[in-house]
Amino acid sequence: MTLSRRRLLGAAQAAALAVPPLAGCGGGGGAPSPSPAPPPAPAPPPASPPNFLIFVTDDQRFDTLSCAGHPVVRTPVIDALAARGTRFSQAYVTTPICAASRASLITGLNERTHQFTFGSPPLATRWAQTSYPARLRAAGWRTALIGKFDVGLPEGQRAVLFDHFDEILQNPAFKDLPDGRRVHETDLCAERAIAWLESLPPGQRFSLDVHFNAPHAEYTDVQTLYPWPPSTNGLYEDVAIPLPRLADPAVYEALPAFLKTSLNRDQFFWCCDDPAKYQRTMRSHFRMISGIDAAVGRVLAALERLGRAQDTVVVVMSDNGYYLGERGLAGKWSHFEESVRIPWIVADPRRPAALRGRVETTTAALNVDLAPTLLDLAGLPPTPGTQGRSLVPALDGRTDAGRAEDFLCEHLWPHPSIPRWEGVRSRRWVYARYLDVAPAFEFLHDLQSDPDQLVNLAGRPEHAAVLTERRARCDALIAEAVAARGA
Numbered sequence: 001m002t003l004s005r006r007r008l009l010g011a012a013q014a015a016a017l018a019v020p021p022l023a024g025c026g027g028g029g030g031a032p033s034p035s036p037a038p039p040p041a042p043a044p045p046p047a048s049p050p051n052f053l054i055f056v057t058d059d060q061r062f063d064t065l066s067c068a069g070h071p072v073v074r075t076p077v078i079d080a081l082a083a084r085g086t087r088f089s090q091a092y093v094t095t096p097i098c099a100a101s102r103a104s105l106i107t108g109l110n111e112r113t114h115q116f117t118f119g120s121p122p123l124a125t126r127w128a129q130t131s132y133p134a135r136l137r138a139a140g141w142r143t144a145l146i147g148k149f150d151v152g153l154p155e156g157q158r159a160v161l162f163d164h165f166d167e168i169l170q171n172p173a174f175k176d177l178p179d180g181r182r183v184h185e186t187d188l189c190a191e192r193a194i195a196w197l198e199s200l201p202p203g204q205r206f207s208l209d210v211h212f213n214a215p216h217a218e219y220t221d222v223q224t225l226y227p228w229p230p231s232t233n234g235l236y237e238d239v240a241i242p243l244p245r246l247a248d249p250a251v252y253e254a255l256p257a258f259l260k261t262s263l264n265r266d267q268f269f270w271c272c273d274d275p276a277k278y279q280r281t282m283r284s285h286f287r288m289i290s291g292i293d294a295a296v297g298r299v300l301a302a303l304e305r306l307g308r309a310q311d312t313v314v315v316v317m318s319d320n321g322y323y324l325g326e327r328g329l330a331g332k333w334s335h336f337e338e339s340v341r342i343p344w345i346v347a348d349p350r351r352p353a354a355l356r357g358r359v360e361t362t363t364a365a366l367n368v369d370l371a372p373t374l375l376d377l378a379g380l381p382p383t384p385g386t387q388g389r390s391l392v393p394a395l396d397g398r399t400d401a402g403r404a405e406d407f408l409c410e411h412l413w414p415h416p417s418i419p420r421w422e423g424v425r426s427r428r429w430v431y432a433r434y435l436d437v438a439p440a441f442e443f444l445h446d447l448q449s450d451p452d453q454l455v456n457l458a459g460r461p462e463h464a465a466v467l468t469e470r471r472a473r474c475d476a477l478i479a480e481a482v483a484a485r486g487a
């Protein structure tokens with residue numbers, strides 16, 4: 001493990017530094033006096049595994065951070081985290097929906113393997129018991145989840161993962177509390193997170209998941225759609241929100257019928273089919289994101305006040321991407337960039353200054369990589385059989401030669417308005433096939449020549465060889481993921 005290697009290296013360096021200068025070197029002659037044997041070099045203190053503070057947002061796509069270049073959204077706290085950590089600009093989910101992606105986050109497994117999504121049976125006990133909260137807890141971390149979870153667990157398994165579980169649901173966004181206050185769920189997540197941190201005994205190692213429901217749309221109130229916390233009242237009021245990219249109706253018209261009539265299109269009419277509605281809903285969505293930013297800031301301030309900031313790795317990421325009117329669509333679920341690409345920042349205060357503020361543009365960081373990364377940082381071995389890999393090499397600015405150049409992505413939940421698909425994505429090629437039509441409808445995009453995925457090359461004779469190869473690679477990854485289910 002990387003941490004183990006670092007420990008060994010640290011010991012070797014400390015031993016080298018502890019060797020005293022040779023006695024008599026350059027000395028003034030005469031018989032060298034016997035020098036006393038140098039005292040044994042003190043063993044360096046073992047590198048202390050860190051605590052973890054993991055913020056997961058809901059339906060926040062990759063570019064909705066000011067540090068990612070968004071023209072409107074202001075996220076100064078998360079920007080500052082990126083400035084002292086690593087921001088993965090190529091970060092993706094392997095399944096763009098809350099439930100399946102969150103199961104992937106905690107297990108390091110693809111949906112195909114863990115088989116959990118909305119409407120499915122609970123996550124299998126063996127996956128629950130090898131999830132990162134369970135493994136960290138078994139190794140001495142005190143674990144908590146506050147906010148959204150969305151992963152069904154078998155009876156009795158929750159306590160295997162979490163010492164403290166405080167589920168805060170999305171609806172309604174404003175919670176009436178026993179003390180008479182009405183608090184937005186984002187602010188409540190922060191408040192409860194701070195209280196839990198304050199409750200820890202001094203020195204207690206911990207892993208705290210704070211999973212916001214924001215900026216997810218509120219389906220029961222499509223007029224407000226994105227209820228924001230009071231901390232962002234008035235924000236962006238006078239800002240003209242730029243129209244979505246790819247809003248040309250021709251882009252929508254070119255989609256196959258099953259996408260043109262999907263839930264992605266239904267939700268477009270909630271937010272984006274009218275200029276005034278679009279301005280109102282985007283302003284609200286962006287306020288929700290800035291509200292998260294402020295809440296993260298309060299938790300980080302508490303971490304600092306409690307003296308835990310210097311040994312706590314902080315993660316900020318989302319569970320899936322999101323269309324905000326691009327292609328005539330809204331929501332997530334389907335295979336285009338907006339749906340599968342997420343923001344992801346890891347800030348490890350123990351890493352040297354030279355590694356801080358990096359934007360990692362090469363490594364594709366996946367939701368399934370979170371669990372192996374945390375276990376690696378904790379000095380624990382990876383869980384065998386997981387598709388995810390540790391991102392610690394990337395955090396160290398190194399190349400991980402063992403990392404595959406492509407990954408399986410899919411959305412398998414049977415739903416009358418969300419077409420199921422499976423595919424494989426590499427740095428250059430996106431292959432996806434939609435399964436609810438016969439024969440399956442295939443997409444092949446060349447990101448090099450067509451980063452907006454506007455041209456479907458699947459039917460082009462000149463790309464037949466690529467299509468055949470990508471199709472076979474997709475089949476192989478699926479077979480591996482099925483085999484990984486084991487007994």
Ligand SMILES: [Ca+2]
Pocket residue numbers: 058059097098216319320
């Ligand atoms: Ca989500």
